[in-house]
Amino acid sequence: MDSRNDSRNPQKAPLTGGAGSPATDGTLDEALERIHVAGPERDGWLSNHAPMAVEALVRHGRAETVHPWLDRYRDKLEDMPRPLTPVTGKNWREALGDPRRIADWALWFERETADRPWREVLTEWWPRLLPGIAGGATHVVIRVGHAVRTLLTTEETAPRVTELAHALGYWAARHQPITGLRALPAPAGAAAALDAVAPVPDRTAGIEARLAQLTALPDWPAGAGQAPDPETARTRLVELVTAATHRYATHGHSDPVMLVHAATAPNAVLRTLPALPRTLWAPSLAAAWSASAAVTAAYSALTPVAAPGPVPAGPEEIFERAAAHGDDHTIKFTDTALDIGDERALVAAVRSIELNTPFL
Structure with missing residues (x-):
């Protein structure tokens, strides 16, 4: 299963x-x-x-x-x-x-x-x-x-x-809309769409200044403005969380604290869907994509590294390591990685433990 x-x-x-x-x-x-x-x-x-x-x-x-x-x-x-x-x-x-x-x-x-x-x-x-x-x-x-x-x-x-x-x-x-963005053609699939997100030019300032530099994002997953049905929206949201979690292992080294939000923000939306009317699932997906893509533009490493090898531990042990590590972002990202649960997600979780500063 x-x-x-x-x-x-x-x-x-x-x-x-x-x-x-x-x-x-x-x-x-x-x-x-x-x-x-x-x-x-x-x-x-x-x-x-x-x-x-x-x-x-x-x-x-x-x-x-x-x-x-x-x-x-x-x-x-x-x-x-x-x-x-x-x-x-x-x-x-x-x-x-x-x-x-x-x-x-x-x-x-x-x-x-x-x-x-x-x-x-x-x-x-x-x-x-x-x-x-x-x-x-x-x-x-x-x-x-x-x-x-x-x-x-x-x-x-x-x-x-x-x-x-x-x-x-x-x-x-703290309501902060991101408006006026051009929709760019997007490749198929959440992973390819995240790869297609262009980095903001000035990465020396905080997140508000970085988000203010956004001018365009790939038009994923709507394509030509066509909203998916609720079940498709949910499936694509799972795809987005999975892709952003996996991507952290290769792109998180530039800013390991901030890039976790490219995965944890859409996962928060995914966790909320069961409490919402199905009519809100498609707009929820669109907003989750905008958040994940914006964080990716602001904080993803410009040059990826090879993902580490297989992890010699199961999910429970990895979360125990995150809890002992103590960093709040690491705990939350590992929590999201365990939601995904596959090998690449667990690798990403271990990567977050390695990259972030322990809170002891």
Whole structure:
């Protein structure tokens, strides 16, 4: 059986378990409660990776590492900013994309998810937020993807719903559309399309300056503007995540931290699809491609290297190595690589462990 199909079915990859399991012993909820007093950013723009990393650690059976990891990470956290003006059903458009309103947006989505089922809130806001998928260096959608995966496969506890509220609020505050791009002819297949993405000319600045240099992207997978049906959209999204994960092994050395998002951002979208109406799957694919291609243009190595040889370890051991390594991006990328599950994805995961600086 294709491991990708198996891992994409939330019912086949549950986080829940029996008494005393990581899902039921309170570890995740305790960690999220610790995290939610902090804001989603620090130092003005760097993302708080804690909720995403701890979710991955718990999911892969490393719950005992969560609180020690958070103890080390807490120096990277800042308090949630003070609210400015409440977001309402009438003024939300003017607040969209305003990072000064991070706390306002978090409170808005806390109220929304308290008053309505979280799936209903997600369905309403997903198409509004989707054009700004590049915001926060794509961490906005990645955080949502981790939150939704938990809610789809575990009990809907208050901290887990609050995590989705904060993730959506972060996305709304950092909403950053990429507009005005020309559509270039694209080769068939996600791997070839990523290879066809032209690098931005100036790579000395941060991600916002790099994204501002984008003028065109290959028109994959839509072709002549024809949206695929929902099942085809999902299949192509799996193809994109697979290609971006594999590609890291040969192109991640230039910027091993930032290039992981070419895979983890579309994978966050893929994780969210089961919670969305099928009518939103095709636009979700298009947005995921724009995010993955933009990160590729900004951070992929100009000259590839040969991929390492076969890995002498299985998925569980590789994730244990990532957890011991401790770097948040490495943990999240390895989590995505295990979703793919094939040999090339595991090679890429090991490569991320080798390239990134350990967080000890």
